[in-house]
Amino acid sequence: MTDVTYKVLSELSAQERADLVKRSETDLxxxxxxxxxxxxxxxxxxxxxxxxxxxxxxxxxxxxxxxxxxxxxxxxxxxxxxxxxxxxxxxxxxxxxxxxxxxxxxxxxxxxxxxxGAFAGDRFTPxxxxxxxxxxxxxxxxxxxxxxxxxxxxxxxxxxxxxxxxxxxxxxxxxxxxxxxxxxxxxxxxxxxxxxxxxxxxxxxxxxxxxxxxxxxxxxxxxxxxxLAGVIDPGLPAGPSEVVILADDTIDGGLAAMDLLIEAEHGPDSSAWLVTSSERVAKEALAALPKHWANMTEQRIEFSKTVLTGPSGGIVVARDMDDACAFVNEYGPEHLEIMSTKPFEYLGMITEAAEILLGTHTPVTIANFALGPNAVLPTSMGANTWGPLSVTDFMRRSSIGYVTPKGYPPLAKNAKILADYEGFSSHANAVSELRQAYFKD
Missing domain, CATH: 3.40.50.1980 (Nitrogenase molybdenum iron protein domain)
Structure with a gap:
């Protein structure tokens, strides 16, 4: 199992650490x-x-x-x-x-x-x-x-x-x-x-x-x-699958290895990392991989081995869980499993992940097929600015404004001051005394 990529974060240069977050689709x-x-x-x-x-x-x-x-x-x-x-x-x-x-x-x-007298809001339409x-x-x-x-x-x-x-x-x-x-x-x-x-x-x-x-x-x-982004809205960036399994010392490394393979088996262009502060967990995971591969089909073994022995997957050992969580945020994964008997202790430390699955009974499999939240997720660091596909991705939002005669004077006064300051005469005219001539008593 020496071919599986195995990295110790404290031994990496800044460039080597940055290289770990690269995805297969970075250069298109x-x-x-x-x-x-x-x-x-x-x-x-x-x-x-x-x-x-x-x-x-x-x-x-x-x-x-x-x-x-x-x-x-x-x-x-x-x-x-x-x-x-x-x-x-x-x-x-x-x-x-x-x-x-x-x-x-x-x-x-x-x-x-x-x-x-002045109202504002949103309207959502498909x-x-x-x-x-x-x-x-x-x-x-x-x-x-x-x-x-x-x-x-x-x-x-x-x-x-x-x-x-x-x-x-x-x-x-x-x-x-x-x-x-x-x-x-x-x-x-x-x-x-x-x-x-x-x-x-x-x-x-x-x-x-x-x-x-x-x-x-x-x-x-x-x-x-x-x-074609100028012709059709391309939606969120969803490319090859990626996962980070974040594990602390409370779990069995063999279980972490099992879940590491879930997204790694999608294809040779997937990304899959086990990130842990525990050398024991890392070594147990490494030792368990052959057993898990023995229960997989030939094609999926080939895909996952390609991922875990290449530059886009494997095992990363962090100095401590603070360092592990910091690396997860640098990576910005599509799927993140927090494998721990106390996963909520780490949830607040994670800011850059599209999907966060907590505990040992919430593998990506359940989220992909049955739980309910959407499993179409941003990849290639898209989680830094995007969220999962949602019902609002199928809707457009329009701002709504309605000002009554009662609400008009103070808004017009302040809007005219700023329009004059920015040098927009027509803007200013539209809320000046010139408008009053068009109002019916």
């Missing part, structure tokens, strides 16, 4: 160069380009301009193909996700009296159309459908559309269709990667253009979102 220059032509082809050729890219990139057989959109029959067939216990698990998860986001939803409008990106390259992800579709439905977005790569059979993943219908979305397009982002932005003969796109994706998707 290669992808930005490659996705540009893809975007242009979709813009020019529409459906035909989606068929070409689906055939070439996704190796989808039988994909045509006539079947780019899933049909009602495709949805019905999916419920026959997916096992009952999986359908029930999807329903269970969506029920919790829906209830969480209903609680999260803001009041449609509020107004407060800021000054006698965005007219949102694209939901559901990846497929390294597996099947109905959970992403659950997490993106459900808050969109709660927000009452009138046009929600799922974009997901077709499989080799030219069809949409059956569990994704089950999750979509269960959540309340029945528009699903067979398109993935940069070409899906372009289709959502510009529209095609089949695809209706959208105002915004949400959902995690590969660096190809991230690069396309960045290039």
């Amino acid at each position: 220059s290669f992808f930005l160069e490659k996705v540009g032509p893809i975007i242009e082809e979709v813009k020019a050729d529409g459906d035909a380009a989606l068929v070409r890219f689906g055939t070439d990139f996704d190796k989808a057989r039988g994909l045509t301009v006539d079947n780019l959109k899933a049909t009602e029959a495709d949805f019905d067939e999916a419920f026959d193909l997916v096992e009952d216990d999986v359908i029930e698990a999807i329903r269970f998860g969506i029920d919790n996700i829906r209830r969480f986001h209903e609680e999260q939803a803001p009041e449609p409008m509020w107004l407060k009296e800021m000054h006698p 965005i007219s159309s949102v694209a939901l990106y559901v990846p497929r390259g390294k597996g099947s992800f109905p959970s992403v459908t659950m997490m993106t579709a459900t808050p969109g439905v709660v927000a009452k977005v009138p046009n929600l559309a799922i974009f997901t790569p077709p499989g080799p059979d030219g069809k949409v993943d059956a569990a994704t269709l089950v999750a979509a219908r269960t959540a309340g979305v029945e528009t699903v397009y067979k398109a993935g990667g940069a070409q899906a982002v372009a289709a959502a932005a510009f529209g095609t003969e089949t695809v209706k253009p959208c105002k915004k796109i949400v959902g995690p994706g590969s660096p190809w998707v991230v690069a396309a979102k960045r290039l």
